[in-house]
Amino acid sequence: MRKTLTLAALLAASVSNYALAEGKTIAVSWKTFQEERWKTDEAAIKSAVEAAGNTYISTDAQGSAQKQAADIEGLISQKPDVILVVAFDSDAILPSIQAISNAGIKSIAYDVQFEDPNALYITFDNVGVGRIIAEEIQKVKPEGNYAFIKGDKGDPNATFLFQGMMEVLKDGLDSGKIVNVCETFTDGWKPDNAQKNMEQCLTSTDNKVDAVLSENDGMASGVVAALEAQGMAGIPVGGQDGDLAAINRVALGTQTVSVWKNATDLGVTAAAAAIALADGVAMDQIEGVGKFSGGKNGVEMNSILLAPTPITKSNIDVAISAGHISKEQACAGVAAGTVAACD
Amino acid sequence: MSKQGVSNAAPESRDSLLKRFIAATEIDTRMLGMVAALFAVWCAFDIYSGILRPNTGLFGGAFLTPRNLWTLLVQTSSIAVMSTGMVLIIVMRHIDLSIGSMLSLVAVAGAVLQVFILGPSIGVGHPVIWIAAILACLALGTFIGALNGFLTAYAQIPAFIVTLGGLIAYSGVAFLLAKGVTVAPMDKTFKIIGGGVPASWLGPFWSWALAIVVCVLIFLGIVGGRRQRQRFGFKLRPVWGEATLIAIGSAAVLGATAVLTSYPWPFGLIKQYAEENNIPIPAGVENPDGDAICMVGEKVVRCTEGLIYYTGFAVPVLIALGVGVVMTFIATRTRFGRYVYAIGGNPEAADLAGIDTKKMTVKVFALMGFLVGISAVIASARLDAATNALGQLNELFVIAAAVIGGTSLAGGIGTIYGAILGALMMQSIQSGMALLNLPAAFQNIVVGTVLVFAVYVDQFYRRRVK
Numbered sequence: 001m002r003k004t005l006t007l008a009a010l011l012a013a014s015v016s017n018y019a020l021a022e023g024k025t026i027a028v029s030w031k032t033f034q035e036e037r038w039k040t041d042e043a044a045i046k047s048a049v050e051a052a053g054n055t056y057i058s059t060d061a062q063g064s065a066q067k068q069a070a071d072i073e074g075l076i077s078q079k080p081d082v083i084l085v086v087a088f089d090s091d092a093i094l095p096s097i098q099a100i101s102n103a104g105i106k107s108i109a110y111d112v113q114f115e116d117p118n119a120l121y122i123t124f125d126n127v128g129v130g131r132i133i134a135e136e137i138q139k140v141k142p143e144g145n146y147a148f149i150k151g152d153k154g155d156p157n158a159t160f161l162f163q164g165m166m167e168v169l170k171d172g173l174d175s176g177k178i179v180n181v182c183e184t185f186t187d188g189w190k191p192d193n194a195q196k197n198m199e200q201c202l203t204s205t206d207n208k209v210d211a212v213l214s215e216n217d218g219m220a221s222g223v224v225a226a227l228e229a230q231g232m233a234g235i236p237v238g239g240q241d242g243d244l245a246a247i248n249r250v251a252l253g254t255q256t257v258s259v260w261k262n263a264t265d266l267g268v269t270a271a272a273a274a275i276a277l278a279d280g281v282a283m284d285q286i287e288g289v290g291k292f293s294g295g296k297n298g299v300e301m302n303s304i305l306l307a308p309t310p311i312t313k314s315n316i317d318v319a320i321s322a323g324h325i326s327k328e329q330a331c332a333g334v335a336a337g338t339v340a341a342c343d
Numbered sequence: 344m345s346k347q348g349v350s351n352a353a354p355e356s357r358d359s360l361l362k363r364f365i366a367a368t369e370i371d372t373r374m375l376g377m378v379a380a381l382f383a384v385w386c387a388f389d390i391y392s393g394i395l396r397p398n399t400g401l402f403g404g405a406f407l408t409p410r411n412l413w414t415l416l417v418q419t420s421s422i423a424v425m426s427t428g429m430v431l432i433i434v435m436r437h438i439d440l441s442i443g444s445m446l447s448l449v450a451v452a453g454a455v456l457q458v459f460i461l462g463p464s465i466g467v468g469h470p471v472i473w474i475a476a477i478l479a480c481l482a483l484g485t486f487i488g489a490l491n492g493f494l495t496a497y498a499q500i501p502a503f504i505v506t507l508g509g510l511i512a513y514s515g516v517a518f519l520l521a522k523g524v525t526v527a528p529m530d531k532t533f534k535i536i537g538g539g540v541p542a543s544w545l546g547p548f549w550s551w552a553l554a555i556v557v558c559v560l561i562f563l564g565i566v567g568g569r570r571q572r573q574r575f576g577f578k579l580r581p582v583w584g585e586a587t588l589i590a591i592g593s594a595a596v597l598g599a600t601a602v603l604t605s606y607p608w609p610f611g612l613i614k615q616y617a618e619e620n621n622i623p624i625p626a627g628v629e630n631p632d633g634d635a636i637c638m639v640g641e642k643v644v645r646c647t648e649g650l651i652y653y654t655g656f657a658v659p660v661l662i663a664l665g666v667g668v669v670m671t672f673i674a675t676r677t678r679f680g681r682y683v684y685a686i687g688g689n690p691e692a693a694d695l696a697g698i699d700t701k702k703m704t705v706k707v708f709a710l711m712g713f714l715v716g717i718s719a720v721i722a723s724a725r726l727d728a729a730t731n732a733l734g735q736l737n738e739l740f741v742i743a744a745a746v747i748g749g750t751s752l753a754g755g756i757g758t759i760y761g762a763i764l765g766a767l768m769m770q771s772i773q774s775g776m777a778l779l780n781l782p783a784a785f786q787n788i789v790v791g792t793v794l795v796f797a798v799y800v801d802q803f804y805r806r807r808v809k
Contacts, residue, residue, distance in 0.1 A: 037523075153783050185783040190732045191525070192722065199414050200777035204396060204405050207609065218525055221728045228727070229539035231611025245527035245728060333467070333528070 044267025130164025144210030441509030488712015
């Protein structure tokens with residue numbers, strides 16, 4: 001943590017030096033760096049911003065809504081052109097966003113939504129992720145008994161993902177082609193809890209499960225372990241995150257799809273949008289902007305929703321060529337001739 | 344000598360049958376109560392799940408089936424192993440809140456060693472890998488445990504603070520070690536410890552052989568105990584009491600074996616095994632509810648008569664039982680164990696009596712760490728992966744298991760078998776509710792309530808005994 005702080009201090013110091021330099025200043029208020037993905041996002045934004053001759057500054061709220069409010073005050077006082085905010089708490093952040101607008105600075109809600117009509121919301125289509133998982137599973141198993149391993153009950157994403165799945169499966173469920181045999185939340189999105197839930201699901205249905213929709217890849221690892229113990233590995237299993245181990249499972253055939261949200265794509269898109277805003281382009285004139293009002297309070301916002309990439313056996317090379325995973329990792333233990341990308 | 348036994352029991356003849364039985368067998372009534380409560384919970388789950396979805400259980404449900412009981416034991420083993428160590432920690436008036444994070448750290452370290460370091464350098468599947476991984480897990484666990492103990496004993500920081508710091512810090516180390524990714528898959532041999540592959544199932548022959556050996560040991564143990572009492576002129580149990588103990592013990596072992604050996608291999612695995620080993624599959628009649636496999640024409644199908652294998656004891660369960668026996672021995676039969684209880688009963692008195700309480704603290708925490716190492720191996724082998732989320736919050740379940748099992752937070756009191764029964768109770772409730780498809784929020788409410796209720800009953804019982 002101390003390291004991050006010194007880093008932030010160094011960055012802040014370097015900003016005061018460069019404040020007179022040419023170009024615009026793009027600021028980011030991160031909520032945390034505890035999860036590895038944010039480092040990928042940051043690298044993408046930073047390099048895109050700097051490549052265009054602009055300055056990048058940032059703060060890390062270390063998982064605290066209070067610190068984030070103070071962080072944003074600090075950023076405002078440095079007079080950047082645009083502030084991207086990864087909100088730790090999407091309600092508590094609203095006064096800070098108001099302060100940004102009052103200072104005449106543009107704001108972008110990065111990946112986590114907060115409902116302020118003056119901000120641009122850039123994220124992956126989360127309902128879409130659930131939809132893609134369901135579509136890919138339905139492609140290989142159009143009818144049968146489906147089990148749903150949902151994420152933590154306190155996380156709204158768990159519900160968004162499930163909504164997306166239900167949109168796709170509704171017809172099948174209504175006509176009885178698809179039967180929902182188990183549906184459980186998983187405490188803390190933990191793989192070992194998912195494994196236990198899957199074991200109990202298999203016990204209660206006497207193994208009459210034809211496909212499993214897991215809301216992320218970590219839990220899918222627990223699901224596959226439970227299926228393997230029953231000699232059922234290989235039935236369709238869906239997940240998301242593009243976990244390295246999950247991509248390997250896709251190559252091995254124990255998982256059907258891992259929906260991958262390429263954080264680099266998101267960072268590059270956000271950086272481009274931020275630079276455009278800084279140059280004075282109107283929010284609704286930026287490439288790819290549409291209207292979004294699917295949030296908690298239904299506030300209409302300008303938004304860019306990126307489509308995630310489903311990784312299946314047929315397109316593992318996409319993740320490999322993007323540098324997300326090495327070929328060795330993706331193809332560990334894969335028999336020759338079974339997966340094109342591994343040969 | 345048997346006459347003496349009878350004369351001992353005579354003055355109590357006016358007492359109820361149950362009281363005489365308990366006096367004669369010297370069975371711990373708290374354990375009797377726990378076992379009864381466990382059975383009640385099991386029956387309730389079986390009846391309730393039977394109403395929702397009829398199955399083959401004792402009361403028509405899915406809980407009291409060989410399959411579910413087998414799974415339940417495997418699911419319990421990791422927590423059960425750690426709970427035996429937690430008993431000694433709590434008995435010594437300490438606490439260890441760091442074991443969940445420690446488990447993730449140790450599991451991730453073991454997995455990184457297997458998958459990222461040894462796998463690529465000496466070849467995936469090399470026998471050195473699984474041995475090195477297990478030894479590394481045990482050594483790392485012991486080291487971290489000893490560190491906790493050292494800080495508690497010599498730096499005189501309360502164990503609560505040391506291990507609270509550990510709870511936060513170790514999970515951070517686990518995250519950095521694997522850079523936040525899931526490390527998988529584990530070595531093929533290493534996976535046997537998790538109980539998820541046929542190689543980790545003992546099968547009926549070895550399960551029964553083991554059961555018979557254990558029965559003989561129970562017999563010899565009780566006979567030997569009686570000799571010992573005679574030698575020192577202690578009061579003896581009546582012969583019928585001894586005989587009943589042997590009968591109950593053997594019946595429990597044989598009953599458990601009978602249940603576990605009647606859980607057949609999953610259909611898919613029998614087929615896989617037969618194909619891999621070129622075992623001929625007999626022809627038969629298809630029956631989708633059967634557990635065996637047979638050929639109908641060219642197709643392999645499920646049927647009642649045909650090729651079938653049964654699981655029996657799984658490796659993680661044997662490990663947990665082994666740990667239980669060894670830890671009971673350590674707690675009750677060694678100087679080390681006596682010291683732990685002496686320190687827990689009265690630390691000052693123990694110190695004045697010449698026990699090196701600081702060294703003992705380090706040893707007990709190191710033992711806890713060693714057990715966390717075992718659990719880390721079981722948990723990561725079972726999941727076939729390790730992540731920094733694995734094991735998180737396990738400390739709460741382990742402490743709850745020890746407390747439900749009758750370990751007193753005031754120190755000095757606690758039994759190993761109680762903690763194992765406590766772990767089984769916690770897991771039974773969780774698995775049972777997952778079986779009923781109850782929402783997770785509801786499960787948390789019930790588990791929390793059971794914990795508080797169990798301690799209340801325990802206090803009530805203790806006051807009455809006094």
